[in-house]
Amino acid sequence: MWHSFSEAFSFPFMRNALFASLLIGITSSIVGIYVVLRRIAFLGIGLAQVSSLGIALATYLGLNKDILSLTMVFLCLVFLIMATRGKERVPREALIGVIYSFALALSLLLLSKSAKGEAGVMESLFGNLLAIHQEDVRNLLIAFLPILVLYLLFSKEITATSFDAETARAMGLNTQLWNFLFYLTVGVVIAFATRLSGVFFSFSMLVIPPFIALLASRSLRMAFVLSLLVVIPSVVIGLYLSYAWDFPPSGMIVVFLFLFLSLTSMRRGH
C-alpha cells in the first residue's frame, strides 16, 4: 500500500526521525570521508560500541546518557592515542577490535540486568529512530551544526593534515590542533548518533556514504558532494518506505545505501 509522502511525514515522530537521520547522515558522511581515507573505519564501530556501553551504564546508574557516553568515547580516544605512542608491537587496528569486543561484552552484561533485558540489547544495537523527540533533534542540531561549520570553513586544513601531516607542519600549519579537532568531532558525531540511532546506524552512516562517494570520485570536492547526494535520498526514501511497508527505518535506510553502492560499482565496472 502506497501512502503519500506528505501523509507519512505529517506525523511528528516521522518528522523528528527525518530531521535526526538527515543531521546524523550529513554530518557523519562529511566526517566519515576523512575516517575512511585515514583507514580508521574500524575506529568508528569501536567508538560506537563504547558509546553504547556508556549509555547502558548511564541507564543502570541513573546518570545523564549524553554526558557519560561522550566521556567514555573521549577516554577511549585518549587511551588509544596514549597506547599507540610507544613502539607499535601490534597494529592499532587490533586494539580497536579488542576494545569493541570488550565494550560489547560489558554492554551485554549490563543490559541483561536492565528492565528491558533483551529488548534493551536490540535497541542499543539497532536504535529506534521513531522514538526520537523534538528535544533530541534540537540537541543534535546544537552538537552537529558547529561541526558542519568547522568542516566547511577548515576543510583545507583538515585535508592537508590528513594527507601529509609532515609537510603541512613544515609549512606552518598547527597539525596537532587540526588532528585534535578531527578526533574530537569523530567522538561527538559517534556519541550523539549512537545515542539516538544505535551502534549499527551510526557506524553505517560514518562509513558507507563516504565509501560510495570515494569509489566514484575524481576529486575530494566531488567526494563530499557525492556523499551528500547518496545519503540524503537514502534517508528520505528509506524512512518513507519503512513507514509504508512497516519495516525498521534504520535497516531500510542502510539497504538503500547498498542500492547506491551497487549502482556505483556497476558504473565503475563499465
Add this chain to the structure above:
Amino acid sequence: MEMKRLLLEFRDVYLGYRGEVVLPSVNLLIEEGDFIGIVGPNGAGKTTLLRAIAGVLKPMKGQVIIHKPNLSLGYVPQRSLLEETYPLTAMEVVSMGLYKRVGVLRSVRKFEKKAREVLRVVGLEEMEKKLYRELSGGQKQKVLLARALVSEPEILLLDEPITDLDIASQKSMLDFLTHLNKEKGITILLVSHLLDVVAERAEKIVMLGDGKVVSGKRDEMLSPGMLREFFGLPRRGA
C-alpha cells in the same frame, strides 16, 4: 669571498624518537644560497635530520636557532611515506602548498593561477586535473616539488627527490634545482643516498652514518678517508 647570511644553526642537537637517539650532537650551519647535499646509507638518519631542519621533529637536546625571522620553507617529503588513497588532483595537491599563505578562512580557488603556473614550470601543465595517485612515480615527485615551490620559499628541503626518476629526469630535476639555487637564490638542502649525483651539484655536503654527522665543503668531504668511513666496505660490524 662575500659573507653569506646565516639562516639556520644547529648547536649540539640530539635527534631521535621516543627517547632513542638516532643522531647525537649535530652541529650545522646553513647559509643563504647554500646548496647542501645530505648523504648517507639507508637508515643513517637523513630524513630525521631534514625533519628537524623543517621544524617537524623537535630536538631531544640542544638548540636549533633560526637566524632569519619568518624564514619560509618548502618541504618535499620522501614520496614513499605518503598515503595514496586520497582522490586529490595534481592541482589540489599543489594548492596545498598555499594553505598557510591563503589564510584560514579563505578559498584556495583564487590562487589556482599560481598553482597552474608552477605545474607548468615543472612540466606538468597537462596533468592538473589528473589524480595524484594515478600519476607515474616521477610525475608525483614533480607534483610534490611544485607544491613546495608554489609558496615561493627561501629554503627548499628535498628528501630523495630523484631516487625514482629515470636518468634523463634526474638530470632535468637537478638542473632545475641548480637553476633555482643560482638564479633565484633559493637555499637548497638535498637528501639522497646517491653520493655521486649529490657530489656533482652540492657545494657543501653533510655525511651521516653510524650515528655520526660530519659536514664541510664538498672537496674536503670527498676525500678517500671520508668516503671509506661513511660509505666504504667493509663497515664495522657489518
